[in-house]
Amino acid sequence: MLPISDHSKQANAAFTSTLDTVIKHVTDRHANLHATAILPTGEAIAQTNASLPVSLPARGLGTDGAISYLIDSILPGILQAQNGPRYFGFVVGGVTPAAQLADMLATSYDENVQVNLHQQTASTAIEQRTLELVLDLLDIDRSKFMGRTLTTGATACNVLGLACARDYLYAHSPHLPSSYSYAQDGPPSAPGLPSPPIIILSLHPHFSIQKASALVGLGSSSRIIQTVPPQAHDELAFDLDILEGRLREEQAVGRGVIVVYGVGEVNTGSFGNGQGLADVAALCRTHGAWLHVDAAFGGFAGLMPELRDHTKHMDQADSLTLDGHKWLNVPYDCGIFYTKHASALTNIFQPPSASAPAYLASGSAPSSAGVTDSAIAGTVNAADVPSPLFVGLENSRRFRALPLLASLLSLGKEGYQDIITRNVLFARKVAAFLSTSPSYDLLNPTTSHPLPTAQTPAIIPSNIVLFRGSSDSPFPPSDPASAASLTSRINGSSRMYVSATRWRGEACVRLAVSNYLTGSAEGGPDVDFDIVREVLERVGRGEEVKFER
Numbered sequence: 001m002l003p004i005s006d007h008s009k010q011a012n013a014a015f016t017s018t019l020d021t022v023i024k025h026v027t028d029r030h031a032n033l034h035a036t037a038i039l040p041t042g043e044a045i046a047q048t049n050a051s052l053p054v055s056l057p058a059r060g061l062g063t064d065g066a067i068s069y070l071i072d073s074i075l076p077g078i079l080q081a082q083n084g085p086r087y088f089g090f091v092v093g094g095v096t097p098a099a100q101l102a103d104m105l106a107t108s109y110d111e112n113v114q115v116n117l118h119q120q121t122a123s124t125a126i127e128q129r130t131l132e133l134v135l136d137l138l139d140i141d142r143s144k145f146m147g148r149t150l151t152t153g154a155t156a157c158n159v160l161g162l163a164c165a166r167d168y169l170y171a172h173s174p175h176l177p178s179s180y181s182y183a184q185d186g187p188p189s190a191p192g193l194p195s196p197p198i199i200i201l202s203l204h205p206h207f208s209i210q211k212a213s214a215l216v217g218l219g220s221s222s223r224i225i226q227t228v229p230p231q232a233h234d235e236l237a238f239d240l241d242i243l244e245g246r247l248r249e250e251q252a253v254g255r256g257v258i259v260v261y262g263v264g265e266v267n268t269g270s271f272g273n274g275q276g277l278a279d280v281a282a283l284c285r286t287h288g289a290w291l292h293v294d295a296a297f298g299g300f301a302g303l304m305p306e307l308r309d310h311t312k313h314m315d316q317a318d319s320l321t322l323d324g325h326k327w328l329n330v331p332y333d334c335g336i337f338y339t340k341h342a343s344a345l346t347n348i349f350q351p352p353s354a355s356a357p358a359y360l361a362s363g364s365a366p367s368s369a370g371v372t373d374s375a376i377a378g379t380v381n382a383a384d385v386p387s388p389l390f391v392g393l394e395n396s397r398r399f400r401a402l403p404l405l406a407s408l409l410s411l412g413k414e415g416y417q418d419i420i421t422r423n424v425l426f427a428r429k430v431a432a433f434l435s436t437s438p439s440y441d442l443l444n445p446t447t448s449h450p451l452p453t454a455q456t457p458a459i460i461p462s463n464i465v466l467f468r469g470s471s472d473s474p475f476p477p478s479d480p481a482s483a484a485s486l487t488s489r490i491n492g493s494s495r496m497y498v499s500a501t502r503w504r505g506e507a508c509v510r511l512a513v514s515n516y517l518t519g520s521a522e523g524g525p526d527v528d529f530d531i532v533r534e535v536l537e538r539v540g541r542g543e544e545v546k547f548e549r
């Protein structure tokens, strides 16, 4: 037997004695999540703040002391059930049982998935297979996206997408030497290079596109990120004639264009109608533009067959952003990035070998082009996988693949189809209720209805319901503060949670359904819907709804 140090002995004893406390706490939370008040009380927040250590203690509390302090004094002051079935703020998802447990295991091993040492650890191979299974889930041919990595979230994926686009567009600029490398040579200057040299054309881009564009050196003003007008009868679909005209114009002057196409608009959960994505992709190919698809949550909507048309052309993207920590219900943080151009990431993140620190080399050259002769095209071999640090921003990184893999395997494709379908049906039930209630106006646009006063019919394209108080309610649209007070009145119930937003220039309320616990089979009993309806009915009558179990 190997000897054990006193240190290890003490750490083991402290760990074991505290583990029971943690397991009990987590077990109780899990069992009671549906009945837990979503928000902490004001007093709980004040108590947590008051109990924060004033300074770092010279002598530590010990494992048991520190964990007991968290459970007793710190955790009561944070959101109590953001991962519960009636938290409808933002698009946060929850955490499936398998994902939660696997995340604990990932911490237990604490492996730094950074360098591909494939003869010493299978972790990079595990990550690659997980990324392939996500493509399988979406019915995307694995070989379409040979550039892949897990990130901290969709924002980080958007950074990667725009960085790849930037390098590609400079490398293909008619004004620069062929294969100009922005990553190597920085911002170019050349006679005739237009200013700005690269623009983004988009429609309702998520705010994170601005951040990403600023960070990768493209700029983020409205001169750089330009809005393509929507179609007259569909505010979520690009006007294709105008887009084509713009792409032609920019190609003529040799300006690089990135088209950012959102699959799933964040306020409405909607998609442009028809063949939008396929048509936009075709125009981008013809005119040399880079197509970046931001499908953070909406990319999974197609798991419900009737929404499939909106997502089925995502495989035509040059780069694709997805989130694991939203609709896939894996824990924070987990973003999923794909690109068609396998070398796009390594061109940026893998310094020429001369300048790569020797200790980061994996010690084996890729054996082939990266594709094996295995049965499924696009499946990669562990030996051929680039080190994660050469395809992404981070060097040291968490083993994010483990909870994602566990969740995918625990549910299978059918399990995820069930979550997406239940969530969408739930959103539609809420919308149907709101559209007939005298207290509310439903605002989601529908493709079949004229835009400016789209209060009927109650057809919700996916999982987000957008609404406001009606003019007969205590929260009339004529009062500019009414959406905020309606939001806080609903959230004050602590039985459900929504967020405030703006749409068509007006304040309104947004309810996003993305938790694996929410919703029931079509027509089945639905306790969460009953609670939501009761809260909305009472708030709509002007009542203040207090939390009761």
Ligand SMILES: *Cc1c(COP(=O)(O)O)cnc(C)c1O
Residues within 6 Å of the ligand: 091, 152, 153, 154, 155, 156, 206, 208, 262, 264, 266, 294, 295, 296, 297, 323, 335
């Ligand atoms: C949430 C979201 C983002 C940002 O994602 P994070 O994971 O929060 O970084 C980007 N784009 C869309 C469409 C989103 O819904």
